[in-house]
Amino acid sequence: MKKSIYFLIFSFCVLASSCTMMVKGIAKLVVKNYNDYTSTHISDIQVIDPDGKLQTFNDLYKGKTVYLYVWKDKKLSAQQEKSYLLLKERFAKYPDVVFTKLCIGSDSASNTNRLVNNDSSAEFRNILKINDPAPFIIGKDGAILSYRGPKPEDKIIVDYVICQAMTGEDGTKSAKRFIRGVNGNSQFKSEKLVEWYTKHFGEAPPKILSMSISTTN
Numbered sequence: 001m002k003k004s005i006y007f008l009i010f011s012f013c014v015l016a017s018s019c020t021m022m023v024k025g026i027a028k029l030v031v032k033n034y035n036d037y038t039s040t041h042i043s044d045i046q047v048i049d050p051d052g053k054l055q056t057f058n059d060l061y062k063g064k065t066v067y068l069y070v071w072k073d074k075k076l077s078a079q080q081e082k083s084y085l086l087l088k089e090r091f092a093k094y095p096d097v098v099f100t101k102l103c104i105g106s107d108s109a110s111n112t113n114r115l116v117n118n119d120s121s122a123e124f125r126n127i128l129k130i131n132d133p134a135p136f137i138i139g140k141d142g143a144i145l146s147y148r149g150p151k152p153e154d155k156i157i158v159d160y161v162i163c164q165a166m167t168g169e170d171g172t173k174s175a176k177r178f179i180r181g182v183n184g185n186s187q188f189k190s191e192k193l194v195e196w197y198t199k200h201f202g203e204a205p206p207k208i209l210s211m212s213i214s215t216t217n
Helices: 002-013 017-031 057-061 078-090 119-128 157-165 171-180 191-201
Strands: 046-048 054-056 065-071 097-103 113-115 134-138 144-146
Touching (some): 017 171, 054 057, 057 097, 065 078, 065 157, 078 097, 113 119, 134 157, 144 171, 157 171, 157 191
Parallel strands (some): 097 113
Antiparallel strands (some): 046 054, 046 113, 065 134
């Protein structure tokens, strides 16, 4: 419940100068658990792909940075699905970034990978503990770089965290750097962030950045 409140406060304040320190503190609390399981690798977990074929995660995504949306019973809402597709479109120019979904429940949806319930997935299942669909960012070596990380609607932070994950950096480290790099006027104070934004989005940052950070139950 507290984390949901954090999101609401952050959404309304959006790094306004009157509450910059409070918002930054809350934002850092939200992202501090992204790196909880960076020592956990999921390369060997087995999944049934959309064609019904048994594969390992490594078979499918070796050498790729993977934005992995995991769900059990609740699926993405229409708005969440729209945000997910828009995020995917923004990263279409990066050949080493993949977006996919993983069902850990009994749903046999034809367009989704399904996690096989065997020894290969035991450790991963043990740490999931999700009620709502949750995004994870998996590094090129199969390590969990962001545990229940930023959601597609968390612009601009989700883009930055994924870009940094391409270099092997965990989500807590990159998200905190991003938070520190925004000033009380909702502008980048870091030239490196300005350069990243311009290159990634193909345009200069707006005078007032619009962003949010949310969490998953």
